[in-house]
Amino acid sequence: MELPDSNMLNKLKLSFLPAEKFTFIYILITLILVLFFKSDMHSVARFLEFRILVIIGICFFAFIDSFKRIWTFRFLRYVYLAVLLSYWYPETFEINKTLPNLDFLMADIEQYIFHCQPALLFIQYFPQHWFSEIMNMGYLAYYPLMVIAGFYFYFEDSTYFKFYFSSIIFSFYLYYLIYSVFPTVGPQYYYIANGMEDVGKGIFNHVGNYFLTNHTLIPYSDKGGFFMNLVQTTQMAGEMPTAAFPSSHVGISTLIMIHFFVKRYFRVLAFISPVYLVLLASTVYIRAHYLIDVFAGLLTAFLFYYLSVTVYMKINIRSLK
16 A cells, blocks of 8 residues: 655644634633633533544545635635534523623613613514514625625635634624623523513612523514514524523624725615614514623624624734745
């Protein structure tokens, strides 16, 4: 049997993408959080097993990519990390669910700043079916916006896409780490737990670990609607009582807008800006977030962009040494 060429073996040296390196760090940090918060070793073992599988998957795709070096395998590496986000998001609840809920604090701050609950009044002032459909459509636009923006950057400027994707993944991980240690659920869960009558009076109670066993959402309007039903289906499939402050819905969509602005894709910005503005409003309208969650999402988008630029540059400089 002919031995492999030594030059070929050198070419097969694994090289990880910045986004994959961020994933390794996120895996380590969340594992530490799990060990800190969990006393059930069976639960800890389950978290550990999944992380080992994720690492094996990343290494597998990196190996195949180093062997073939064609765009399809490189693209699969990005897709793999993106798909994992659908697991990391609900897992924040599994990490933080034993911590006391902090929505009473968020609702109280909301009341102090605005002297009302915008998430309670918004839908009351605009109950029209057509308006509700626009808001629910805007909320759902978040998902195609991420996909379309990803494809756009990938085929328009593949070099920039590497940074763009790393920035998005990096920001998602920062949001998920916040959610893991700062448990808030948003009005759609908290108002029911607190009692709608008390919410109307501006009274916000500490509900402790209520959401450990209760996942009841505010009932949807009996008027229904195509986009409202889609939102409801999406929430029933993957929503958990977690991840309200700050709003990653707002943060990630704002981060996408920042990237389009930085690349001077002004025509694209002009086209998607109306959808983006409706998306911001929709997070409060459907009671997924408090208004302060929206402002926090806007601020953290710019902060996380700056941090992602700084970290990405340091990673690239080190890889060139």
